[in-house]
Amino acid sequence: MATAYTPQPTGDGVRARVQRLGGHLAGMVMPNIGAFIAWGLITALFIPTGWLPNKDLGELVDPMIKILLPLLIGYTGGRMVHGQRGAVVGAVATMGLVVGADVPMFLGAMIIGPLAAYLMKLFDGLIEDRVRTGFEMLVDNFSAGILAAAMAIAGNVAIGPVVRTFTEAAGDAVGWLVDHDVLPLTSVLIEPAKVLFLNNAVNHGVLGPLGVQQAAETGKSVLFMLESNPGPGLGVLLAYMFFGPRRLRPSTPAAAIIHFFGGIHEIYFPYILMKPRMILAAIAGGATGIAIFLAAGTGLVATPSPGSIFAYLAQTPRGVGNWVGVYGGLLASAAVSFAVGAALLGFGKLAEDRPSGEQDSGDEAAPEGKDSGDEAAAATETGTNEDTGTDTGTAQQPAAR
Structure with missing residues (x-):
């Protein structure tokens, strides 16, 4: 289940396992972001409170969010595990979840799609080289059909109710945070998770599905902005630009x-990893933005992916x-x-040149012959583009020597 959307960690530690899980979740969602954006644009344009209200076109919104998008996730998850055969059984199994569900079954699709494909993979391994010419x-067609039908039934009867219960509990938890005005405190968890390259796991694995459910009910959701807000990262980079180490x-x-x-x-994660105390700046900025979003009662209609100002627009x-609430925040x-x-x-005081051999333990001075800008560029190579999986480090300009 390799994915190009998050860095692949090595080792068996807790952090590595969580990063791998986040990579699998991102691998199921990120290839289908175009469909999410299409749904968001249709919602923004054609619902009764949209820019161009249209009753007929507005009827696209509900089937897309409840059927199309979960099916795409289940299909993609199955394909990650067992190719085209896994994709087919994953999509059919997901259909068992979405039928009759009153909430978008994204979490269920992330579970049942790969699970059905894994069972298909095990069966194919058992009968390999044992089928007569x-x-x-x-055998291939009937085995896939029987397994897919069985998983669709299991999804409808067993997995679906469990996922609905979990989704409702998570929604209630978010509602409690909002009602008690403590949602900004989530930045204490979200911002450190981001710089550990768990941003896709947090956004697309947790906040996105909850936000979609909320947006389907109210037309917008603040949850789409908790992780994707580019403001905190921009503030950190500007601080480095004016007051960071000169090189x-x-x-x-x-x-x-x-x-x-x-x-x-x-691209800004390595700047924080070089000086871990800078995570406090990101947390403060994230909490401020969330507080303003809540005070203004604003939100987005869909996940802004990538987290660009253009996606926000x-x-x-x-x-x-x-508009005032979103961009003010x-x-x-x-x-x-x-x-x-x-x-x-x-x-800027910590950026002053120091006598030879003297270093500020907090500044991690660059070794002789290599400046800190090179360190940032090298560290940035560990980051990946949220949506293309390309190496973001190569996009960064080299530091002046």
Whole structure:
């Protein structure tokens, strides 16, 4: 179940296992982001409160979110495990979940699609080289059909109710956080998880499915902005640009452009990993943005992926209040992150040249003959593009020597 959407960690530690799980979740969702965007655009345009209300076209919204998108996830998850045969049984099994469900069954599709494909893979391994010549197609087709039908029934009867219960409980938990005005505290968990390259697992594995359910009911959801907000990362990069180590500053403008306009958040993770205290700036900025989003009662209609300002523009619902809330929160999160980051960097004092042999333990000075900008570029090579899996490190401009 390899995926090109998150870095593949080595080892058997807890962090490596969580990263692998996040990679599998992202691998099921990211290839279908185009379909999510299509649903978001149709929703923003044609629902009764949209930009171009249309009753007939608005009827596309419900079937797409409840049937099409879960089927695509189940199909993709099955294909990751066992190729085309796994994709087919995964899609059929997912159909058992979505029939009669009153909520989008994304989490269920992430479970039953790969599970059905794995069982198909085990069966094919058992009968390999044991089928008489001329009966291969018959056995292949009937085995896939029987297993797919059985998994569809199991999904409808057993897995579906469990997933619905879990989804409702998770939704109630989010509702509790909102009702008690503590949703901004989720930044304490989200921002550190992001810089450990768990951003796709958090966004597409947890927040996205809950946000889609909320958006289907209210037309928008603040959950889409908890992880994807580009403001905190922009603030961190701007702090490095003005107050960071001198040799590192030339690399930050290009990184800021790639992050804010391209939506490739991974490019700023190495800047925080080099100075872990900078995570406090990202947390402060994220919490500020969420607080403003909640106060304005705003949200997006679908997941902005990648987390670019252009994706935000496409997914912001109609209404002056929504636009003010979304972009006011985004700018405020960038400003707070910049201010806290600048303070953590000593407003440039920590970037002053030091006598030979003397180093600030917090600054991790670059070794002789190699500047800190090169370290950032090398570290950034571990990041991947959220949507293409390409190496983001090559996009970063080299530091001046």
